[in-house]
Amino acid sequence: MSVYIILFLFGALIFGMPVAYVLGVASLLLMFQLGDTSLFPLIPMRFFNSINLFPLMAMPLFILAGEIMNRAGITSRVIDFSTRLVGHLRGGLAHANILASILFAGLTGSAVADSAALGSMLIPGMARKGYDKNFAAAVTAASSCIGPVIPPSIVMVIYGAFMQVSIAGLFAAGIVPGLIMGITLMTFSHRISVKRSYPKEERRATLPELFTDFKKAFLSLMMPIIILVGILGGIFTPTEAAAVAVLYALIIGFFVYRNITLRDLYTMLCSMTRSSGIAFIVLSTAGIFIWLLTTEQVPQQIAEFVLSVTQNKYLVLLIINLILLFVGCFMDSIPALIILGPVFTPLATQIGVHPLHFGTIMCLNLTIGLATPPLGACLFTCCAVGKVNLEGVTKEIIPFIAALIIAVLFVTYIPAISLTIPRLLGLL
C-alpha cells in the first residue's frame, strides 16, 4: 500500500470526484499498482457482497417510515407539544426546537430530514417572535444532530451491518448520549437567550392543555416506542422493526390522518431509492477498497503506528476524536463512517474500548460534521428552508458546536453513559 494511493484519495476528493466512486477508482489503481489484474473479478464480487446484507435493509425502511410520518403532518403536532412543555422558559422556542429534535429523532433517524421538517416551520416561527433568524437556523441545525444518535438511526444501522456490531446494542447505547447532547445544547441556548433576553411564553401550560397536545401527538410518539421496545426487547430484528414502522406509518397516514395519496407514496419511494442508493454505492465501493486494505494489513499498521507514538488510552481516543471531527467537517457522515470505521476499529479494540462504546463515539462525532461549515448537510438545509445565508449562521452556530463537542467528550471519557443501557438489557 503506497502513499500515492492515499494522496490520490485526498486529491480526487478535493477535486470533486463523486465520493461514491472515489474508493472504487482508488481500488482499481491499487490493483494496477500491485500489477495484479487477476484481482479484477473481485470488484463485482465485493461490490455485491458488501450490500447483500439483510440488516442494511433497515436503512431504506427507516427512511421511508420517516418520510411517511413527515408527510402525514406529525411535525406541527410534535412542535406544539414541545412548545407547551418548555415554552415558558427563557428562549422558549429554542428549547422547544431542541426538544422537538429529540422527539423527532425517534421518528426519522436522519438528521437532514429533521432539519428540513423542523426548520421549515420553526425558523420562520422563531423569527416572528423576535429571535435572530440566524440563531434560529443555528439551533435547528445543531439540534438535528441528535437525530442520528437517538434510535432509530441510519448511521448506526450502517455501522452495525458493516462492522458486524449488534445494531440493537448500538441503538441502546445511543439513547443517553442523545439526551446529553440535548442537555448541553439547551444549556448553551439558555445562556444566549438570557443574554439577549429572547422571549418566553407568558405562562406555564396547564395540565389539561398539556394533555390535549399530548393526545394530538400521541400516535406519532408511539412509533419510536414500538420500535425501541420491539428491538431492545428482542421481539424484532432492527430490519423487522423498520418494516413494522413503515406499516404503522402507512396506517396512520392513510387511515387516521388521511392526508397521504398514492402519488405521495410514489414520491416518497423515489426519495427512499435515491438516498439509500447513494449510501449503498459508497458501501459497495468501500467494500472493495477495505478488502484490499485488510489484505495489505493497513489498519493494523496504522494501529501499530499510533500505539508506537502513545499507549495512553485517553490520548489515543482524543486523537481519534480530533481526526473524526476534522474529517466530518469536509465529508458527509455516512461515507466518513464507512471509510474510517474499519481503519480505527482495530486500534480502539487494542486499547480496550468496547465496540459499542466506540461505535457510539464514531456516530456521534461524525454527526456533528453535519452542522459544521464549510460542508454540513444540516447547515445547508437550514439555510435553504430558513432563507438565511451561510455566513450569518456560521457565526451563530459556533457555541452550539462547542456544546456538541462537550457532549462527545462526556461520551468518550465516561463509558457508562453509552454502555449502561445495553448492559442492563443484556446486549453487551
Added chain:
Amino acid sequence: MKINPDQYPGPVVFLDRTASFIERISLFVSVLFGGSMVVIVIAGVIARYAMQNPFAWTEEASRFLMIWMVLIGMSVVTRNREDLCVEFLVMRFSTKLQRIIKIANEIMVMLFLFILTKEGFHMAVNAKMQVAPSLGITMFYPLFCIPAGGLLTMIQLGLQILIDLFMWNSRVSPHRIMDLD
C-alpha cells in the same frame, strides 16, 4: 431556476433530454424494486408474528430486490450528481479548468464502471449453475443487476461526458445543474 435552452448548443439540449428520459424510466424501475422489497419484508413480518408461519423466502427475496433497487438507482444518482461531490474548491477555479477536471474525473469513474460491468457480467454468467438457497432460482438473476446497473450508469455518464464536451466553450460552470425541461 430555469435556464433558457437557447443558451445551450442544440446537441446539449437533445442529450440532456435523452438522459432525463432514461432517468425517469430507471427511477420508475428502481422504485418498483424498492416498493416490492417493502411489501415483501412487511409480509414476512406479518407471516412470522401474526400467522406464526414464517415464509422461508422473504429474507432472500427482499435482499435481492434491494440490491437491484440500488444498482438501477445508481444511474439516477449519477445522472443527478447526487453522489456527494466535494465542490467547494473546484468551484473557485475558472470554468475551463472546472470542465477539464470534471471530464478527467468522469473518465476515471467510467474506467471503474467498465471493469465493474465487464467482470460483473462474467460473474453472473459463471453463477448460472449456483442456486440461491431458499428461493431456488439460479444466482444469475440477482447477480445480473451488476452488469445491468453498471451499463445503465455508463450510458448516463457517457451522455454527461458528451454534454461536457459540447459545452467546452461555454462560460456556464459545469457544476451548475441544468434544467432544460
